[in-house]
Amino acid sequence: MPGLLLDTLHGKQSDRRPVWLMRQAGRYLPEYRALRAEKGGFLALVYDSEAAAEITLQPLRRFGFDGAILFSDILIVPYAMGQDLAFLAGEGPRLSPRLIDAALSSLTAVPERLTPIYETVRRVRAALTPEQTMLGFAGSPWTVATYMTAGEGSRDQHETRAMAYRDREGFAAIIEAITAVTIAYLRGQIDAGAEAVQLFDSWAGSLAPAEFERWVIAPNAAIVSALAESHPQTPVIGFPKGAGEKLVAYARETGVGALGIDETIDPLWAHANLPEAMPVQGNLDPLLLLAGGETLDTQAQRILDAFAGRPHIFNLGHGIGKETPIAHVERLLSTVRGARG
Known part of the structure; x- marks a missing residue:
């Protein structure tokens, strides 16, 4: 039997909301x-x-979330495409050579860099109960x-936006x-056991409307179409x-x-303007989770109430902060688990 989260992604409503949190596996634990x-750096x-x-x-054992989100990073794709990847303490990820300076054709693909990620998916799916959903993910092409x-x-x-204007073909x-x-x-993750992908x-948000159509909507539509052809039963969450x-x-x-x-979207606006019955996920401000208190309860309930009329997965509006108290x-x-409808 599929779990509550997967059922919700397939458009079913329940008197209980599924919940998972972006970056639920990580530094706040x-x-x-x-x-x-014990093990070393992030990439290791x-x-x-x-x-x-x-x-x-780890977060499923502690909190009993309805879904497990693969522990990985969106930059595994450029790493597999042949860029070097390093995570520098206090500075974040670095890729080289930069494509502002080097041609795409200069990269030599290393597809075997994806293989360990598939093994992670297999291991997690084997450890989950049938009611828990295994979520894979990738970065969308514009962000990557x-x-x-x-x-x-x-x-x-600004550098990427300028390049996109200056060299449309490249x-x-x-x-x-x-x-x-x-x-x-993503096909590899699904074959390894991912039941939905994000x-x-x-x-x-940095793009003008016409650029958004070209660099966000069009490539994401291509990905969704390809996955629908090969894995028609696997839901895709766009974020x-x-x-x-x-x-x-x-x-x-x-x-x-x-x-x-x-978190910048009013849930009442979203419910009124998005396609009817489309499952939605979100959208509590991660900083509100960090702050806590009665406002956390109030705003979480507001989101639950706003989306009571459609399939809804409770989540944050982005990733959980590393200083968030357990x-x-x-x-x-x-609050979420006490809600009904």
């Missing part, structure tokens, strides 16, 4: 910090399938391209290459963070089965 201290953990599976399962082009994250993605080739690898990568477009009112076009044109909503997560889950 003492058991994660202990394992990282991702490529140790036994350790990565253990990290993926921003890192591949600039070599690191930035506040406004940038389109980068997006197409990322799209092709992402399709293969596309993270963390920097979608274009910062899309704002462009969410409506994204929901209509990409073909995603469910839509993740960030007690605040427990308090949130008490």
Whole structure:
């Protein structure tokens, strides 16, 4: 029997809301910090399938979430495409060579870099109960391209946006290459046991409407279409963070089965404007979870009430912060699990 989360992604409503939290496996958990201290850096953990599976399962043991989200990173795709990847303490990820300086054709693909991720998925799925859903993921092409082009994250993605305007053909080739690898990568995760997948477009909000259509909607639609052809029963959750009112076009044109909503979106607006009966996921502010208190209870209940008329997965509007107290997560889950309808 599929679990509550998977049923919800397939459009079924229940008197209980499924819940999982973005970045639920990670630095806010003492058991994660202990394992990282023992094993080493972030990338070493991702490529140790036994350790990565253990990290993926840690929050389920502690909180009983309805879904396990693969412990990995969106930059595994450019790493498999041939860029070098390093995570620098206090500075974040670095990719080289930067595609602002080097041609895409200069990269030599290393597809075997995806293999340990599939093994992590297999290990986790084998450890879950039938009621718990295994979630895979990848970065959406636009967001991945921003890192591949600039070599690191930035506040406004100005180098990548400028390149996309200046060299339409060259940038389109980068997006197409990322799209092709992402399709293969997600198919591999599904074959290994992922029952649903999420596309993270963390920097979608930086684009003008026409650019959003070209670099967010079109490549995500291509991924969704390809997965629908090979794995028609596997739901795809789209998460274009910062899309704002462009969410409506994204929901209509990409073909995603469910839509993740960030914390800047009014849930009442989302329910009124998104396609009727489309499953949605979200959208508590991660900083509110960090702050806690009665406002946490009130706002969580507001989200539950706003989405009472459609399939809804309770989640955050982005990833859980590393300083978030365990007690605040427990308090949130008490509110969510006490809700009905």
